[in-house]
Amino acid sequence: MKPYLLAFALVFGLFAPPAMAQPAAAPPPAAAVAPAAPAAAPPAEMTWWEKEAAKPYVYEGTYWLPPAANKDAKGPDDLFIWVLGMSAFFFVAITACVVYFVIKYRHKPGRKPEPSPSHNDVLEITWTVIPTIIAVILFVYGWRSYISLTSIPETRPENQIAVTAQKWNWSFRYYNGVEDNVLHVPVDQPVKLTMTSTDVLHSFFVPVFRVKQDIVPRRFTYVWFWPTRTGVYRLYCTEYCGKDHSLMKTKVVVHSAGNYERYLSEAFGKQMSLSGAALGESVYKKKGCEGCHTLDGSVRLGPSFKGVWGTDVKLGDGSSVKFDEAYVRNSIQAPQGQSRPGFPPSMPVIPLSDKEIEGMAEFIKAQK
Numbered sequence: 220m221k222p223y224l225l226a227f228a229l230v231f232g233l234f235a236p237p238a239m240a241q242p243a244a245a246p247p248p249a250a251a252v253a254p255a256a257p258a259a260a261p262p263a264e265m266t267w268w269e270k271e272a273a274k275p276y277v278y279e280g281t282y283w284l285p286p287a288a289n290k291d292a293k294g295p296d297d298l299f300i301w302v303l304g305m306s307a308f309f310f311v312a313i314t315a316c317v318v319y320f321v322i323k324y325r326h327k328p329g330r331k332p333e334p335s336p337s338h339n340d341v342l343e344i345t346w347t348v349i350p351t352i353i354a355v356i357l358f359v360y361g362w363r364s365y366i367s368l369t370s371i372p373e374t375r376p377e378n379q380i381a382v383t384a385q386k387w388n389w390s391f392r393y394y395n396g397v398e399d400n401v402l403h404v405p406v407d408q409p410v411k412l413t414m415t416s417t418d419v420l421h422s423f424f425v426p427v428f429r430v431k432q433d434i435v436p437r438r439f440t441y442v443w444f445w446p447t448r449t450g451v452y453r454l455y456c457t458e459y460c461g462k463d464h465s466l467m468k469t470k471v472v473v474h475s476a477g478n479y480e481r482y483l484s485e486a487f488g489k490q491m492s493l494s495g496a497a498l499g500e501s502v503y504k505k506k507g508c509e510g511c512h513t514l515d516g517s518v519r520l521g522p523s524f525k526g527v528w529g530t531d532v533k534l535g536d537g538s539s540v541k542f543d544e545a546y547v548r549n550s551i552q553a554p555q556g557q558s559r560p561g562f563p564p565s566m567p568v569i570p571l572s573d574k575e576i577e578g579m580a581e582f583i584k585a586q587k
């Protein structure tokens with residue numbers, strides 16, 4: 220670490236407030252007595268696991284990493300403290316020597332500079348042997364935690380979760396077909412993630428678990444952890460993956476014993492019961508369409524779905540086509556087949572079932 224960064228870390232790390240300041244409560248509106256605006260449509264009923272995920276984070280942000288909630292986090296934590304402590308020690312020691320020598324040997328009238336010694340065996344052996352020992356200790360520590368991070372224990376099928384990262388969305392798929400944007404895991408059991416990307420490099424990072432792993436298109440990478448505490452924690456993408464990289468974040472919900480199984484079976488029931496526009500909406504949110512297609516008319520990577528149903532769509536080859544069920548199906552199954560001018564050919568092939576495609580068409584039809 221560069222000395223100035225370390226100084227920064229020490230100053231801000233030690234004096235940062237324990238939690239990010241919450242915005243002050245908004246003052247009551249001046250026209251509090253005026254009749255309330257017409258109430259918006261009541262929000263759809265939340266399931267218990269959605270309410271669980273909507274709870275506040277167990278740890279709010281500070282400069283430091285939050286306390287670990289993974290059985291295997293001691294290695295990386297010890298190493299971090301070691302490196303930080305050593306950097307702090309050498310930073311202070313070297314700076315003190317520099318200041319001392321600058322003052323002691325400064326130029327004075329009548330004092331002649333002395334030639335530097337050309338050779339000093341004791342000194343040279345010392346400054347080779349001590350750093351070598353330090354480097355070897357760090358290597359052994361690092362190697363040990365690397366081995367444990369990459370030795371994935373046997374887990375039951377329920378705890379093996381498939382992760383798809385895409386611009387700019389996370390999708391978690393469980394063994395029974397349940398899909399979610401929030402990662403649900405059980406406490407006190409090893410969990411294994413098998414991850415891939417549909418587009419560019421992404422990276423999975425959950426600070427409380429102290430695990431970070433790149434996600435690579437057309438390849439699978441793995442990560443595992445053993446949650447030790449229930450609650451809601453942050454999950455980030457830590458690979459710069461384009462314009463909305465900073466929004467590519469979600470949550471991990473660590474469930475207490477039994478609740479995870481309840482989530483799997485009830486979410487499965489809910490998913491199977493969806494059809495039509497409700498299924499389309501769920502696909503829109505869970506399969507990453509939301510990352511590129513808005514519902515409010517604004518353009519992200521792809522065209523918005525607002526008010527497009529039944530219109531004539533101008534295609535790149537000059538022809539035009541009606542926005543109907545067939546166009547939706549073609550756009551999803553062969554995204555580059557009927558491409559539109561002004562949009563990059565960046566729509567990925569996202570496999571959807573016939574029922575999901577029909578639901579998607581219903582959902583787009585409903586965006587007036």
Ligand code: HEC
Nearest residue numbers: 506507508511520521522547550554558559562565566569
């Ligand atoms: C990475 C960005 C991206 C994602 C994710 C994405 N799309 Fe697209 N989509 C595009 C782009 C860009 C176009 C327009 C270019 C083209 O037609 O080839 C498009 C076009 C479409 C069209 C035609 C719309 C029109 O106005 O012409 C439909 C329908 C569509 N996408 C549906 C979906 C669905 C459903 C999903 C989710 C399962 C999805 N898209 C996910 C980028 C994306």
Ligand SMILES: [Cu+2]
Nearest residue numbers: 421456460467
């Ligand atoms: Cu990303």
